[in-house]
Structure formats: C-alpha cells, structure tokens
Amino acid sequence: MPELPEVEVTRRGVAPHLEGRVVAGVTLRHSGLRWPFPQGLGELLRGQRIRTTGRRGKYLLIGFDHGTLIVHLGMSGHLRILPAGTPAEKHDHFDLIVDGQVMRMTDPRRFGAVLWHAKEDGLVDEHLLLRGLGVEPLGEAFSAGLLYRMTRRRSAPIKQVLLAGDIVVGVGNIYASESLFKAGINPRTPAHRIGLARYEKLAAAIRETLAAAIEKGGSTLRDFMAADGQPGYFQQTYFVYDRTGEPCRICGAPVRAIKQGQRSTFYCPNCQK
Numbered sequence: 001m002p003e004l005p006e007v008e009v010t011r012r013g014v015a016p017h018l019e020g021r022v023v024a025g026v027t028l029r030h031s032g033l034r035w036p037f038p039q040g041l042g043e044l045l046r047g048q049r050i051r052t053t054g055r056r057g058k059y060l061l062i063g064f065d066h067g068t069l070i071v072h073l074g075m076s077g078h079l080r081i082l083p084a085g086t087p088a089e090k091h092d093h094f095d096l097i098v099d100g101q102v103m104r105m106t107d108p109r110r111f112g113a114v115l116w117h118a119k120e121d122g123l124v125d126e127h128l129l130l131r132g133l134g135v136e137p138l139g140e141a142f143s144a145g146l147l148y149r150m151t152r153r154r155s156a157p158i159k160q161v162l163l164a165g166d167i168v169v170g171v172g173n174i175y176a177s178e179s180l181f182k183a184g185i186n187p188r189t190p191a192h193r194i195g196l197a198r199y200e201k202l203a204a205a206i207r208e209t210l211a212a213a214i215e216k217g218g219s220t221l222r223d224f225m226a227a228d229g230q231p232g233y234f235q236q237t238y239f240v241y242d243r244t245g246e247p248c249r250i251c252g253a254p255v256r257a258i259k260q261g262q263r264s265t266f267y268c269p270n271c272q273k
C-alpha cells in the first residue's frame with residue numbers, strides 16, 4: 001500500500017508535468033473507484049489551468065482556481081506520466097490529459113479515489129476526508145510536545161495511537177515500527193506512560209524515517225515515473241519491519257512480530273523497552 005513517502009514522491013514526480021499547464025480533458029474508463037467519479041468531471045476541468053500540486057496525508061491535491069482535485073491511491077494505485085495516446089491497459093481507470101501527456105492512474109483494486117472539492121465549498125482542508133487528519137509529520141506543527149500533550153489520556157499502545165492518524169498523519173505500519181525501533185520504545189507501551197524526553201526521540205525518529213524514505217524514493221524517481229518502468233514502490237532496508245526472526249541490526253537478538261489491532265508490529269525485545 002502506498003504510504004506517505006510514496007505519495008510525496010509521486011507528488012514530486014507529477015508536479016513538473018502539471019503545474020502551470022492547462023487540462024485538455026479527462027478520460028474515465030470505469031464508473032469510479034472507491035466512490036463514483038465526480039459528475040461532469042471533464043467539463044469541470046477542460047481548459048482550466050493547474051495552479052498547485054499539494055499533498056495532505058496520503059491525499060494528492062491538484063489545485064485549480066475553481067477548486068481542488070483530490071486523488072488518493074488507495075491500496076494499489078499509482079500514477080504515471082505518459083505520452084498522450086498511449087494505449088490503456090486493464091486497470092488504467094483515469095487519465096488527466098495535459099499538454100500532450102497524460103497523468104494516468106492505474107488502480108487494480110479500485111480502493112483509490114478521484115474527487116472534486118469546489119472552491120465555493122470552502123477550504124479543501126475542511127473536506128470530510130481531510131478535516132480529521134492529524135498534523136503533517138514533516139511540518140512545523142509536529143513536535144514531541146504535541147505527542148506528549150495529546151496522549152496524556154490515551155492508554156492505547158503507542159503503535160496504535162500513531163496508526164490512528166489523528167495526532168500525526170502518515171506514520172503507517174512500516175514507519176511506526178521503524179520509528180519506534182529507532183526511538184527505543186516498545187510498541188506496546190501505553191501512550192500516556194511515555195514522557196516528554198522519550199517523545200523527543202520518537203518525534204525525531206519519525207521525521208528522520210519519513211525523510212529518508214522520501215529521499216530514497218526521490219533517487220528512484222526516474223524509474224518510478226518512466227513510461228515503461230515498473231511502477232512498483234521503492235524497496236528499502238528496514239531495521240525491524242518484516243524481519244521476524246532475523247537478527248536485530250543493532251544487538252543481534254531475533255526480531256519479534258506481534259499483532260496489534262489486526263496489524264503486524266515488528267520490534268526488538270532487547271533494544272525497545
């Protein structure tokens with residue numbers, strides 16, 4: 001599943017092909033993804049200039065003067081930039097046609113989304129899908145103090161509090177496991193038992209982990225966006241994620257896996273207390 005770093009790398013990949021350009025049209029090859037495509041999307045966008053390509057959590061926000069196109073990649077979606085006229089394949093459900101190229105969305109499982117938020121409906125941050133989101137982990141609002149303050153009454157395990165996304169977005173299963181490892185915090189620790197000093201380590205670890213993943217993705221950006229390249233998400237080296245039974249890279253103890261709220265959590269019982 002695309003996580004925040006993949007979405008950010010995607011944003012950086014498509015941005016130079018979109019910003020400042022005028023939409024020639026859209027092609028829809030299905031009635032919708034997770035939700036139906038907006039009615040009259042082609043008429044809404046044709047002839048309109050793309051002003052911005054932003055991101056909020058895992059939502060890409062393509063900004064126009066009259067509203068915002070909200071794109072979510074779901075479980076299996078990805079975007080590529082291709083020459084206009086490139087024949088579509090089975091799971092290519094949506095094209096945004098811009099200046100002789102298309103931004104093509106492929107989504108085999110159709111859990112993704114393409115939605116329209118009109119300017120007259122207010123700020124896009126107030127959209128139903130966006131307004132409950134926590135702060136951006138790489139933004140200025142994210143801090144150890146925020147984590148500390150917002151967890152004083154939360155006894156749930158820290159891993160699940162991170163995954164909930166209402167304090168900070170984008171710390172999905174991989175990055176929660178990795179960040180907790182780097183901070184030396186056991187994923188089962190009740191969030192309200194963690195003090196400010198340990199949250200300082202955790203906030204730094206979250207920022208570092210996500211920034212490193214984005215940088216890694218950036219270095220593979222060319223393949224990632226290539227017309228004929230495999231759009232698969234970039235491979236990374238993890239400390240604990242998906243390494244059950246393998247030796248911890250720091251102490252050599254076998255990495256352990258547990259289930260927390262249906263999701264696997266990976267940690268080192270020796271390095272994380």
Ligand SMILES: [Zn+2]
Nearest residue numbers: 248251268271
């Ligand atoms: Zn260890």
